[in-house]
Amino acid sequence: MSRFLTLLFVCSLALTGFAQEDADRLTGVWEPSHGKAKIKIDKIGEKYYGKIVWLKQPIDPETNEPKVDKNNPDEKMRSNPLRGYRILKDFEYTDKDVWTEGTIYDPENGNTYSCTIKMTDENTLDIRGYIGVSTFGRTDIWKRLKMPSKK
Amino acid sequence: MTRILSTLSTALIILSLTSCGASEQQSSSIEVNTTAEGPFFMGANSLIADYEVSLDNLIEGRSIKAEEIHSIQLSGVSVTLDDDSLTLADMNSVTLQLVGKDAPMTTVAVRNPISEGGQSTTLVASDEADLTPYFKDSKFTFVLDLDFKDDAYVDQVNASVKVDLTISLK
Secondary structure (H helix, E strand, C coil), X not given: CHHHHHHHHHHHHHHHHHHHHHHHCCCEEEECCCCCEEEEEEEECCEEEEEEEEECCCEECCCCEECECCCCCCHHHCCCECCCCEEEEEEEXXXXXXXXXXXXXXXXXXXXXXXXXXXXXXXXXXXXXXXXXXXXXXXXXXXXXXXXXXX | CHXXXXXXXXXXXXXXXXXXXXXXXXXXXXXXXEEEECCECCEEEXXXXXXXXXXXXXXXXXXXXXXXXXXXXXXXXXXXXXXCCCCHHHEXXXXXXXXXXXXXXXXXXXXXXXXXXXXXXXXXXXXXXXXHHHHCCCEEEEEEEEEECCCECCXXXXXXXXXXXXXXXX
């Protein structure tokens, strides 16, 4: 009986480990379809967050300064730099390659949308932003940025 | 008669509005030590600290319960780098975010650009951020993003974050 319980315990630990590995596949650097930014997804605590690490046009032509979050609804937070800004927040892994409960922020209009991430293959994400129910939303396809292999 | 009814209803509205509001304000400060291990690369690097909520010690000389809290707002945020190996002149900007198990990550204060060097700076605190959900949990996390101008090959960076709070009680 004790042998059975030990086996059960070991199996449950292994399953938890696999689930964790599955969830962590989301981490890495990703490029949205518009190609104007690159987003690095990290894990903080048990949730996943994505911040802008690269901008095609990092300088605001109006100010000639690095771009800031000028459309943020909170006026006092508008000096926040866009490079480094977390646009994906609070994602939790469910299962079947889906991360939910998160939000995506669009710096171009200052709006935050509910969001679901689905990994369709190791290097492709379907990012679906929506208001209310996910039926009414828009899906963007992000590609994993691969590091050039060193020779 | 219409006039009396109108006055009465106005009085009732005012009464109900004021009864929903806070009846007492208290000030408090908390300090946490955030940390991250290097090396650090150009761009935003996150220093993290978990904060255990203790409502018994939040207001000096007084224990409060979660249900007594009407709102908790920021009144000031300051950041001090604890090591001499780096100064604020090495950073473009500093951003503070909070995140809890059941409370979403929120940006609550920012300093951009950093005009001074040295080890300490104050951040511009959000007027709108309501910190109440974080304090109603047993713990939450401080995420301090330091935007490095260049790569920094140091083992660790520590920064203390002092947060001044205005606590409105029911």
